[in-house]
Structure formats: C-alpha cells, structure tokens
Amino acid sequence: MGRPLERLREGTRGTEWEGRLWLVGGAVRDRLLGRPAPSDLDLVMERSALEFADWCWRHRLSEIRPVTYPRFGTAMVMVDGATVELVTARSESYRADSRKPEVRPATLLEDARRRDFTVNALYENLHDGTLADPLGVGLQDLRRRVLRTPIPAEDTFEEDPLRMLRAVRFRWQIGLEPAEGLWDAIRAKRARLAIVSRERIRDELTKMLGLADADRCLNDLLETGLLELFAPELAAMRGVAQGDYHHLDVWDHTLLALRNLGPGDLVASLGVLLHDVGKPPTRSVDAEGRVRFLGHEAVGAEVAERWLREMRYPASVASQVAKLVKGHMRLMSAEEFTDSALRRLVRDFGPLLPQLLGVVEADASALRPGVRRIDVPALRERIRRLSEQAPPAALESPLSGSEIMELTGWTEGPRVGKAKAWLLERVLDGTIPPQDAEAARAALMEALRSGDLP
Ligand code: ATP
Ligand code: MG
Secondary structure, X not given: OOHHHHHHHHHHOOOOOOOOEEEEOHHHHHHHOOOOOOOOEEEEEOXXXXXXXXXXXXXXXXXXXXEEEOOOOXXXXXXXXEEEEEEEOOOXXXXXXXXXOOOHHHHHHHHHHOOOOHHHOOEEEOOOOOEEOOOOOHHHHHHHOEEOOOOOHHHHHHHOOHHHHHHHHHHHHHHOEEOOOHHHHHHHHHHXXXXXXXXXXXXXXXXXXXXXXXXXXXHHHHHHOOHHHHOHHHHOOOOOOOOOOOOOOHHHHHHHHHXXXXXXXXXXXXXXXXXXXXXXXXXXXXXXXXXXXXXXXXXXXXXXXXXXXXOOOOHHHHHHHHHHXXXXXXXXXXXXXXXXXXXXXXXXXXHHHHHHHHHHHHHHHOOOOOOOOOOHHHHHHHHHHHHHHOOHHHOOOOOOHHHHHHHHOOOOOHHHHHHHHHHHHHHHHOOOOOOOHHHHHHHHHHHXXXXXXX
C-alpha cells in the first residue's frame, strides 16, 4: 500500500475518526485483483465528509484547503500528493423497514446502491482492514469477473448515463464479462447520453485510449450505439469498403491500426483513430471500378479538428492531431525517400515527427497481409542519422535577414524574406550544408547573378 494511504491511516489513528473511514472503489478493487494501487483514493464515512475534510486541513493531513461540494456532501483533500475524494454515506434510508438508518451496514448499503458497479462497491475499513460487501455480490462478481450494476441496470444508467461509458471502459480495463442484460440496458438507455457534457465524455474516451484494449472499447461504443451520439464522423467509417491494399473496411482497419500502435501517447492515438475519418465523405469509384478517396487526408484533417474541438480537447491537441491526419499519406506515395525529403519532413513536423511515424507505421501494419509496405523502423534510423549531422534546429537559412541585406545592399522588404526562404530550400535539398554561412553567401550571389533568384 502506498504512502498516502499510510499517512491517512496513521494520521487518523487514535482520533475520533478511527474505524469510521472506509476505502472504496479502485483502491479496494485493484488490491483484491493484485493490480497496482491507483494513485487516487476514495473514502466513505458515515459522518460528514465536509467535517472530516476540515479536520484534515486543521491537522495538516491535507496539503490543500479542502475543495467542498456541500450540496453533495463530498469533498476533496490532498494527502502526500494524492487526491482523496471524501464522500458522506447517506444516512437517510429509503427502506421502510429500517428503523435505525444510522447503522453502519444500512448506510454503506445505501452508498453501495448508488455506485456504478458491484465490483466498485467493496469497502475496506482503513484501520482494522475489515472488508464489507454490502450488496452481497460484489466479491463474488469480482472473483468471477462479472460487470454488474448494484440495482437494475436501466435505473443505474438512467440516473447517470456516463456510467454506460464507464461500463465499456471497465469491461476492458479489468477484463470483466457483462452480466446478462447489461449491454441491452445500454442499448435501451443510450439516448440518455445526451445529458452528459462533452468534457466528461472526452475524459472517458481519453482513458479508453490509454488502454491496450482501446480498439475493443471503441468497438463496444460503436456496437452499443453510443459512438454515433458523440462521434457520428467516426461511426460513419463502419462498412466503408476500400481498395486493393486493404482487406478491412475503414472502421476495422482503423481499430487494427489503433491496436498495433499501442497506448501511451494521446495525440498519436487520436491521430490513428482519426487518420481515415475523411474517407467516408470522399469515397468514389472511378471508371475502372477502383475505389478512390481523393483528398481524404485534407478533408479528414478538417473533420478531425472540428470534432476534437467539439469534444473540448485543448486547441493544441486538436491542431496537432489535424496535422498528423493531413500528413499521414506523405510517406505512402513516395517509393524511395531522398535525404532531402526526410529533411523536409523534419522541418515540417519538428517535435511531432515521432507521432507521425507512429501513425504511419500503425496504418501500414493494418493493410492487407502481403502488400508491400513502408519500412518505418528503417526510416526512423535514417532520420536519426540525418539529425546527428544536422539537428532540426540547424534546418534554417544560414544567413539572417541583416546578413543578407549587408551582402546585397538591399533595404528591408519582401526580397529579403524570399532570399531567406530560398536559402532554406537549398539547405533542405542538400546543396548548401547546414549553418554554412560562407557557402550560403556564395550560392546567393551566384543565384542573383544568374537570375535563379529574381
Ligand atoms: P479508476 O480510478 O481505475 O478509474 P475507480 O473505480 O477508482 O477506477 P473512480 O472514477 O476513481 O473509479 O471512482 C471511484 C468510485 O466512485 C468508483 O469505484 C465508483 O464506486 C464510484 N463512482 C465513480 N463515478 C461514478 C458514477 N458516475 N456513478 C456511480 N458511481 C461512481
Ligand atoms: Mg479511482
């Protein structure tokens, strides 16, 4: 168990809070599964969480002034760098037969019934380690790897439709089998997703993209009908048949590429997810019967950027992903890459180049088996060697504007900029060595004399 947990336990031992604090959610679930402890903790108590938050602050247990949500009886503190969510277990019981609503099992039961899944409704007493399973099925579901809602699934999803997305995520994050009827309940309640904000949907999607099974999550989103509610552009890829290089439709190709990319870099994952989003709107069949997607990368870049902004991804993420989508065909067309083409690639993509190569490699890996495909590892190696000779920062005009003016006697004006751009092109095509001012002067004077540079 991690340090934040130790701090919390020791910091409350022997106080009025001892024995009254229950860990719940990921921390309990993942420990029982033998998985690494999550960084954030959730604590339930039968007394006011607001009071406890305040106590934590006064006793220097929390590093921040608590963030409180009095309307919900919840608060957040920070212990040893970890966020700790504090929740008041509802003491008022809805059960007509409960005469003592303040009894522990009743209140934990009440709390458990409001949670999303039975495996997330297991409680561990912070001090004596007692495990509580108020629903009575949580432990069994965890052991048998079953994803089940505490109350009838349609009610759970009706209350908070975000739980439908969490169901898809947990299924693949933990490896759970949906209980009978769970997926039908999602299909029945999917339209409720309309009341969930784009930000919350985005956060769930981002978590899914961080999983090794991101492709399976997305497929579930499509099959349940959830995807088309917030990403009709992506759902449109299903069933779009492609030409000779492909054995899969655009959707399945995209999912295979996503799987082969692997998790870890959100921009690259979104780049792969969206790389062919321009295909459905640009599909045509030419006179010879060949399937064409003319300009799909440019259309796709626009669609991707618009959709990412709708989903409230940061503008920088949206524009980087759009750049990857737009550039993903650049390496496909060429047979052989000259050093000059690679230098241009470095200049155009800069720090985004590793992600572009990731997208291109994943894309190529999902083509029809046996077709000739681009050798991305070899390309990476060549780029590495080229960058050793000339680091990306050296790919600029060897002469500054004032140096050009001094040399030519020109005054400031567009001509200076044009000369700089011309010099950069010569560096990229390899006729002037990077950062070689002498060679640049000679080349510039020669070009002006011969009229190459009007
Ligand atoms: P992870 O941190 O790996 O995503 P977690 O189970 O800890 O998993 P959190 O989002 O941290 O998930 O939430 C903590 C707990 O709060 C959950 O285990 C669940 O019991 C409850 N919970 C969170 N969100 C919801 C929700 N939308 N509806 C019902 N219960 C929820
Ligand atoms: Mg958690």
